[in-house]
Amino acid sequence: DAKTTQPNSMESNEEEPVHLPCNHSTISGTDYIHWYRQLPSQGPEYVIHGLTSNVNNRMASLAIAEDRKSSTLILHRATLRDAAVYYCILKSGNTPLVFGKGTRLSVIA
Amino acid sequence: NAGVTQTPKFQVLKTGQSMTLQCAQDMNHNSMYWYRQDPGMGLRLIYYSASEGTTDKGEVPNGYNVSRLNKREFSLRLESAAPSQTSVYFCASSFGRNYEQYFGPGTRLTVT
Numbered sequence: 007d008a009k010t011t012q013p014n015s016m017e018s019n020e021e022e023p024v025h026l027p028c029n030h031s032t033i034s035g036t037d038y039i040h041w042y043r044q045l046p047s048q049g050p051e052y053v054i055h056g057l058t059s060n061v062n063n064r065m066a067s068l069a070i071a072e073d074r075k076s077s078t079l080i081l082h083r084a085t086l087r088d089a090a091v092y093y094c095i096l097k098s099g100n101t102p103l104v105f106g107k108g109t110r111l112s113v114i115a
Numbered sequence: 116n117a118g119v120t121q122t123p124k125f126q127v128l129k130t131g132q133s134m135t136l137q138c139a140q141d142m143n144h145n146s147m148y149w150y151r152q153d154p155g156m157g158l159r160l161i162y163y164s165a166s167e168g169t170t171d172k173g174e175v176p177n178g179y180n181v182s183r184l185n186k187r188e189f190s191l192r193l194e195s196a197a198p199s200q201t202s203v204y205f206c207a208s209s210f211g212r213n214y215e216q217y218f219g220p221g222t223r224l225t226v227t
Contacts, residue, residue, distance in 0.1 A: 040215075049119075049205045049218030050158065093157065100165070100212040102148070102173060105157030 010094045015110040018084045026079040026109055028094030033074050037096040040103065041068065041079050045090045050105070053079065053092070089113045117141055119219035121206050127225045128196040136191040136222050138206030146209045147189035148216065149173075149181060151202040158205060164189055165212055196226045 011029040018024040030039065041053040054061055054068045056077075061068040067080040081088055093108040122137045140147065145166045150158040150173075160173030164183040178200060180192045189208075193200060203223050207216040 042216075047221075049207070049221050050216075051218065052215035055215065102160050102163060102212075103158075103216060104174075105150075105159070107155075107157050 010096060010106060012092070012094050012106065012109045014107070015112065017112045017114060018081075020086060020113055020115050021083050024081040024084045024088070024111065024113075026081075026092050026094075026111065027076065028078070029076045030094070030096055031075045033096055034098060036098040038098065039068065039070060039074075039077050040095045040097050041066070042093045042095065042103075042105075043088075043090040044093070044108070045087075050093065055097075084111075084113045086113050086115060119206055119208055119217055121204075121219040121222050123222060124220070125223050127227065128193075129227055130197060132196050133192070133194050134196065135193075136204055136206075136224075137188070138190065138219060139188045140206075140208040140217070141187065142208060142210075142217065143186070144208035144210050144217075145186070146212050146214075147183065148207040148209075149179070149189070149191045150205045150207065151175065151200075152205060152221075153202050161191065161204075193224075196224075198226045200224065201226045 040055040042050040044050045056068045069078045091108040119140045148163040149161040152158045159175050162181040164170045167186045182190045203221045205221045206219045209216045
């Protein structure tokens, strides 16, 4: 399976943008980049996914490098409720999601 | 819509006991999944069901069995619980295997 590398933890101030990086240098042409997050004591929650182009939705934006070897999840204004573990996952076709350890985001008021 | 529901929320078992974790979804999804999450770790896939009537092993299937009872329900059974199965168990569903997954709130299982 193609693997992703994320920082173990990051910190952000409330109401500021947050850029969560993910490296995936062995990504294949059919791999989609998925992001999920897991709030404390809850199940994971889908955030966003993309293939080649940048993507926006109500929760976040996903910026994908031109060579697709890295991507960045952007939270435009962090709130305390965004404190969670964020998982960057490569998924191709019918392969299942494979969760790594993710990035633990702390938001400071 | 309740989304994905799991019962029970908490369970304590003694080694060797058996139990079934229940999962149901009301989103008319075709695919359902069972994961476990150990402390400080990411989720690991135990079993999945791509569609009603089919089940397949995931990364860590040993010690577990599953039943896709109907389109809504997917149960996970521990025949003889072991302390190594102490974990939080999450059920998830998706419209299809290429689609985003929706997760339940989890079942916290302790085996003593």
